[in-house]
Amino acid sequence: MGAVPGGLDTDTDLPLALPLRHFVVGLGFLALGALVGIGQVAGVVPGLASLAHAHLLLVGWVCVTIMGAMTQFVPVWSGASLYSPRLASFQLALVVAGLSGFVAALTLGAMAWLAPFGALLLLGFWTFAYNILRTLATVEEYDVTERHFGYALGFFCLLTLFGLGLAVDFTHPFTASLPVDHAHLRQAHATLAVFGAVLTTIYGALYQLGTMFTQSDLHGVDHSLQSVEAAAHPLGVVLLAGGRLVGSVPVARLGGLLVVAAALAMSAVLGRRLFEMQVEWEPMHTRYGVVTVALVAWAVSAVPAWISAPTAGAHLFGASGSVHLLALGVVGTVLVGTLYHIVPFIIWVERYSDRLGFEAVPMIDDLYDDRLAAADGALWVGGAVCLVGAAWLGLPSPVVAVGGVMVGLSIAAFAANMLLVVHEHGPDPFDRVLLGSLSPRPEPVAEDDSSPSDV
Structure with missing residues (x-):
């Protein structure tokens, strides 16, 4: 990305450290989730390791990253403050505290603590939803991205409510007296999380990012597909x-087919x-190409699974093994692809954009190491192919191990690349980005421009 994308007003009053803090914390949870996943395969993580692994990746990395991205770009895209x-800073503290305690309770078998830490997670995500909804309330007319974000915020509120119910049900099984049992509640919770909060946000963002970074516009059949x-x-x-939730196969089948149709569109x-982009092909476009192929493959494979048994546990996320x-x-x-251009982009705008034309400054894609980016991209795709192939073709366990190691190495390379960008080019010291006002580093004091000759 050699140039600043056009049509994007980044002149907001939001402190740069705030979204960066979300991204850095998300990277930390991503790394921890990868370690827990490796430990789970090795049999060294106690307790409910699979649930801990899933929550670290889905809540800790994906959802915290979404929180940071919405906090930064809803004001930018909507032209609002x-x-x-x-509240944006408070939401992150609540989610970090809640998730850390929740994962600790899962691995240590301390089920009584799931509900209190689940309540912190709910409070954190509801604070986030309230803050963004109040921001969107100042917008006169919503575009497709803003509507998707509004739907996603509703899904965030529902899924955390269901999640808290599941946490309570571990120690106080209230679902035993309801028509809805624990398994059905868990399925609805997972559906709202992955397809509701996450995919809805991604689709909404892609309408902006896809046009912005290909410098092309929706036209013709695109509007019908949209x-x-x-x-x-x-x-x-x-x-x-x-x-x-209610165990209705026909309703779930219809919903699943609508989700598949939306994915294909x-x-x-x-x-x-x-295909129609007006800029030179770059690695980030390759990542979006991978997304396009993977989304089609997932949707096509999900059709027979969701027609036959949409409420089966094996078909929770589509076809078995998908x-x-x-x-x-x-x-x-x-x-990953979005962070590779969003993190350098917002840092570049903050630190270098005002100096462009007056002195030599790096371009946006100069801020990260392109060799590391290429390596982590190849490892990520290779690891995904191994894991998907092993699940669909019944390949031996060493293939799963190789795929897991490749994804782990990719995560390490990606995290290192992004952290180096923040450390080397960010306008704030790294500890202040991560800790904010809790940083031991004092606030910088403005220097007195006067000199002895001026006195």
Whole structure:
């Protein structure tokens, strides 16, 4: 990305350290989730290791990154001021505290602590939703991205409510007296999380990012595809989650097919943007190409699974064995690719944009190491192919191990690259980005420009 994308007003009052703090914390949870996953395979992580692994990656990395991205770009894209930067900082503290305690309780078998830490998670995400909704309330007319973000915030509120119910049910099984049992509640919770909060946010962002970084516009059939996706996806998520919650196969089947139709429409829009792009092909476009192919493959494979048994546990995320295709090929690739241009972009705008034309300054893609980026991209795709292939083709366990190691190395390279960008080019010291006002480093004192000769 050699130039600043056009049409984007970055002149906001939001402190740069605030979204960066979300991204850095998300990277920390990503690394910890990868370690827990490796430890789970090795059999050295106690307790409910699979749940801890899933929450670290989905909540700790994906959702915290979404929180930071929305906090930064909803004001930018909507031309509004963030309702409360203080609430944005508070939301992160609540989620970090809640998730850390929740994962510790899962691994240590301290089930009584799941509900209190789950309540902190709920409070953190509801604070985030309230802050963004109050920001969007100042917008006169919503575009497709803003509507998707509004739907996603509603899904965030519902999924955390269901999650808290699941946490309470571990020690005080209230679902035993309800028509909805623990398994159905868990399925609805997972559906709202992955397809509701996460995919809805990603689709909304791709309408902006896809056009911005290909310098192309939606036209012709794109508008029809957008209308299909924008209507089918949120309705499909509601029906799929609701059908699973009450155990209704027909309702869940209809919802699943709507979600699949929306995924195919979104992949077509993204693919057309890549085909018609007006800039030179770069590594980030390759990542979006991977997303397009993976989204089509996931959607096509999900059709027979969700027609036959949409409420089956094995088909929670589509076809049996497709979880890595969705998680790594679609969600993870979008987040990694987006962070590779968003983090350097917002730092470049803050630190270097005003100096452009007056002195030699680096371009945006000069801020990160392109060799590390190429290496982590190859490792990520290679690891995903190994894991998906092992699940679908019944390949031996060494293939799974190789795939896991490749994804782990990719995560390490990606995290190192992003942290180096923040450390070397960020306008604030790294400890102040991470800790904010809790940093031991004192605030910089403005220097007195006067000299002895001026006195």
